[in-house]
Amino acid sequence: MRKVKFVFILVILFLSGKIIYAQPSNIDPYHYKIKKNIECKNGAVVSAHTLASEAGVQILKEGGNAIDAAIATQLALAVVYPGAGNIGGGGFLVAHLKSGKNISIDYREVAPAAASRDMYLDAIGNPVTNLSINGHLSAGVPGTVAGLFASMKYAKLPFKKLIQPAIDLAEKGFAITEAQAKSFNATHDDFIKLNTTIPVFVKDNLWKAGDTLVQKDLANTLKRIRDLGEKGFYEGETAKLIAEEMKKGKGIITEKDLKKYRAKLRTPVVFNYRGHIIITMPLPSSGGIILEQMMKMAEKYNVAAMKFETAQSVQLMTEIERRAYADRANFLGDADFVKVPVKTLVSDKYLKERMKDYEPGKAGSSTQTKAGNIKESEQTTHLSVIDNEGNAVSVTTTLNNSYGSKTVVSGAGFLLNDEMDDFSVKPGVPNLYGAVGNEKNAITPGKRMLSSMTPTIVLKNNQPYLVVGTPGGTTITTSVFQTLVDIIDFKMTTDDAVNKPKFHHQWLPDQVDVEKGFPEDVKKQLTKMGYTLKERSAIGRTEVIKKTAPQKIEAVADKRGDDDAAGY
Numbered sequence: 060m061r062k063v064k065f066v067f068i069l070v071i072l073f074l075s076g077k078i079i080y081a082q083p084s085n086i087d088p089y090h091y092k093i094k095k096n097i098e099c100k101n102g103a104v105v106s107a108h109t110l111a112s113e114a115g116v117q118i119l120k121e122g123g124n125a126i127d128a129a130i131a132t133q134l135a136l137a138v139v140y141p142g143a144g145n146i147g148g149g150g151f152l153v154a155h156l157k158s159g160k161n162i163s164i165d166y167r168e169v170a171p172a173a174a175s176r177d178m179y180l181d182a183i184g185n186p187v188t189n190l191s192i193n194g195h196l197s198a199g200v201p202g203t204v205a206g207l208f209a210s211m212k213y214a215k216l217p218f219k220k221l222i223q224p225a226i227d228l229a230e231k232g233f234a235i236t237e238a239q240a241k242s243f244n245a246t247h248d249d250f251i252k253l254n255t256t257i258p259v260f261v262k263d264n265l266w267k268a269g270d271t272l273v274q275k276d277l278a279n280t281l282k283r284i285r286d287l288g289e290k291g292f293y294e295g296e297t298a299k300l301i302a303e304e305m306k307k308g309k310g311i312i313t314e315k316d317l318k319k320y321r322a323k324l325r326t327p328v329v330f331n332y333r334g335h336i337i338i339t340m341p342l343p344s345s346g347g348i349i350l351e352q353m354m355k356m357a358e359k360y361n362v363a364a365m366k367f368e369t370a371q372s373v374q375l376m377t378e379i380e381r382r383a384y385a386d387r388a389n390f391l392g393d394a395d396f397v398k399v400p401v402k403t404l405v406s407d408k409y410l411k412e413r414m415k416d417y418e419p420g421k422a423g424s425s426t427q428t429k430a431g432n433i434k435e436s437e438q439t440t441h442l443s444v445i446d447n448e449g450n451a452v453s454v455t456t457t458l459n460n461s462y463g464s465k466t467v468v469s470g471a472g473f474l475l476n477d478e479m480d481d482f483s484v485k486p487g488v489p490n491l492y493g494a495v496g497n498e499k500n501a502i503t504p505g506k507r508m509l510s511s512m513t514p515t516i517v518l519k520n521n522q523p524y525l526v527v528g529t530p531g532g533t534t535i536t537t538s539v540f541q542t543l544v545d546i547i548d549f550k551m552t553t554d555d556a557v558n559k560p561k562f563h564h565q566w567l568p569d570q571v572d573v574e575k576g577f578p579e580d581v582k583k584q585l586t587k588m589g590y591t592l593k594e595r596s597a598i599g600r601t602e603v604i605k606k607t608a609p610q611k612i613e614a615v616a617d618k619r620g621d622d623d624a625a626g627y
């Protein structure tokens with residue numbers, strides 16, 4: 060009788076959601092294989108790490124929708140991909156819901172109340188750049204946890220279920236990849252220099268592929284979030300630990316700043332491009348607006364006839380990028396704080412005028428091409444998700460630099476962002492990505508710093524067709540632009556659109572960055588036209604899901620990193 064009563068109580072607790080039995084994942088966190096290109100029928104997740112992609116797919120298989128999977132994947136990334144996955148940073152989510160509604164959620168970090176316009180300048184007004192990039196003072200008030208809970212409105216499964224894979228991975232550990240081992244070893248000295256307590260990412264000997272990373276403090280923080288919801292991060296023990304850490308390292312985030320933080324539901328940027336509907340992120344990301352500018356400028360030309368990566372198409376797209384990035388530097392900032400002429404910036408009349416001085420075969424100049432005439436780590440990470448209900452989700456989150464500020468909150472086990480560097484530390488002075496800004500993006504308490512993150516969804520015949528995004532600082536938007544043109548205009552395979560070399564122009568500095576492997580003859584022709592070229596290693600890590608018919612999904616993970624495509 061007692062046994063029956065016990066079972067009865069268990070059933071009631073289970074049905075009321077008090078006990079969540081996570082189904083065992085079929086992925087072994089100590090032995091797993093990275094998958095780059097898969098085809099599947101029901102749903103897919105592409106992210107920066109196999110264990111995170113698999114956590115998302117497991118949630119889809121258990122009846123969750125794409126939002127559930129995106130939440131679980133982000134939480135898993137906060138454990139298995141500490142360079143950019145996070146709960147100490149921020150991000151943006153763009154979704155097309157099965158109801159036909161498009162949404163975007165802004166969980167960008169904000170400047171703390173004690174922040175001020177010139178906080179990173181020395182006595183004679185010169186920027187002390189390291190202050191905005193490394194350590195306690197470089198951190199903005201984190202937004203990710205608030206963003207996850209704002210996303211829950213569209214989810215189906217209880218949060219406790221979505222966070223469990225992350226807790227398990229943090230508590231029991233997982234085997235790190237070779238790239239992760241190298242990255243930890245390369246950051247060893249900074250981790251020691253920028254922390255008040257030596258973090259778990261530091262080891263006496265060198266890290267190597269297959270070593271196990273266990274994060275007990277992070278597991279406890281995740282459990283507080285599981286049990287107390289948003290308050291498990293923004294109030295109580297975790298908030299106290301953050302505020303104490305700040306005091307130890309001359310940072311300025313307070314418990315009051317944390318309690319005040321709110322994620323915001325925004326109206327996405329939506330526009331047409333050659334019969335497709337593009338849905339992307341509005342301000343405080345510059346991404347959506349300048350993507351719309353670039354695609355609308357491109358739409359006026361027969362780009363397809365110019366062919367992929369010829370001197371002709373690269374020159375046109377470079378000049379388009381130059382003009383859009385000049386506008387980014389001059390007009391864009393957090394629209395809750397400054398006036399931004401969004402309508403004009405994307406209007407046909409204005410964009411036509413912008414391309415008036417474009418000369419095929421001759422390099423433009425950023426001294427002559429300024430912003431338009433209007434009166435008035437690089438370490439980010441992207442995940443794309445699609446389900447079998449008609450939902451598509453595109454999420455880009457960031458700590459800014461690799462491992463953000465590189466400062467871990469003692470006792471709480473997570474890294475804080477260095478997003479304050481995305482503000483214009485001093486108008487006209489380049490940030491970490493060489494991008495300049497002006498007063499519109501100056502530091503003000505409570506303001507969100509301008510971002511480049513461009514999580515994007517493309518609809519064809521009103522159905523999700525592409526889910527696209529990438530990390531890469533200011534190269535994010537040019538990479539998304541090129542990926543869309545590659546697929547829509549050049550009809551390239553998804554794999555080629557993701558993996559072929561990319562290029563980037565951001566107005567200032569006036570140079571074309573070309574990725575390793577960029578065709579030599581095109582480089583020669585561009586140099587002859589008058590362009591300054593600079594070769595660089597990887598540009599972005601683009602994650603694309605393409606759905607061409609019901610039950611026909613292709614998911615491609617960028618070969619530039621450990622990125623993984625999973626599906627079922």
Ligand code: GLY
Nearest residue numbers: 457459510511512
């Ligand atoms: N921290 C990179 C970005 O938000 O654009």
